[in-house]
Amino acid sequence: TPPTPPGGPRCGGGAPRVRSGLVARGAYEAARTEPGESVLVTAAASAVGTLALQYAKAGGAARVVAAVSSPDKADFVRGLGADEVVLYEDADWGAPYDVILDGVGGDLLGPAVRALATGGRLVAFSSGGGTVEAYELLVRGASMIGFQMRAVAAGKPELYDRWLRELWQMRDAGTLRTAVHEEIPLGEAARAHTLIEQRRNLGKVVLVP
Ligand SMILES: NC(=O)c1ccc[n+]([C@@H]2O[C@H](COP(=O)([O-])OP(=O)(O)OC[C@H]3O[C@@H](n4cnc5c(N)ncnc54)[C@H](OP(=O)(O)O)[C@@H]3O)[C@@H](O)[C@H]2O)c1
The missing domain is CATH 3.40.50.720 (NAD(P)-binding Rossmann-like Domain)
Structure with missing residues (x-):
């Protein structure tokens, strides 16, 4: 499952x-x-x-x-x-x-x-x-x-759901590796924006509530 x-x-x-x-x-x-x-x-x-x-x-x-x-x-x-x-x-x-x-x-x-x-x-x-x-x-x-x-989410929700399931399966199988540049507290959102605007991020910048 x-x-x-x-x-x-x-x-x-x-x-x-x-x-x-x-x-x-x-x-x-x-x-x-x-x-x-x-x-x-x-x-x-x-x-x-x-x-x-x-x-x-x-x-x-x-x-x-x-x-x-x-x-x-x-x-x-x-x-x-x-x-x-x-x-x-x-x-x-x-x-x-x-x-x-x-x-x-x-x-x-x-x-x-x-x-x-x-x-x-x-x-x-x-x-x-x-x-x-x-x-x-x-x-x-x-x-x-x-x-x-x-547009896919709105027009083809079944495809969206399938891709989402498969995305997590591939991640769990190690086929896809997520790249998180940095987890940044929400209160420092401005710093996160600066990082992205300066094109310095390697992978995802994650805001943590
Ligand atoms: N179609 C969709 O459904 C959908 C959904 C989400 C995002 N997107 C698009 O997918 C792209 C990537 O999104 P992301 O979240 O992966 O972005 P991201 O992590 O913020 O990275 C964007 C990267 O684009 C490159 N880039 C090249 N020219 C640029 C310019 N003139 N200004 C700013 N960045 C530039 C930079 O890398 P380098 O310096 O190495 O070039 C920058 O680090 C964006 O264009 C975003 O709008 C599309």
């Missing part, structure tokens, strides 16, 4: 919670990644990125590459299973990729689409926005797929 997730989706009758692991799972599923494919995860050291790269490894991707902004994050993402690490500023991103799980968007979206292989799929799940030229997709026969966990 799978464990009851703490604070499950129907807990207290409130809105289903969006968890980093569910976003990672959903983005991974949206790409319809096949075993043996290559996967690039942007913002790979983020709360969602750390789990997205582990889903890609667990799913049998041939090569999982983590993209981050600074070299000091490289060892961290390698420790979570990334086969290689690239910096956004690198001229060579190790392209082409069958799948890109993009948690950054904005100005990074264009270069990310250009890193797609023929028939590649980019899942855009960031709040960073961005614009893509349709031509860039056309010449690669590539696709861009949007993903939002809240």
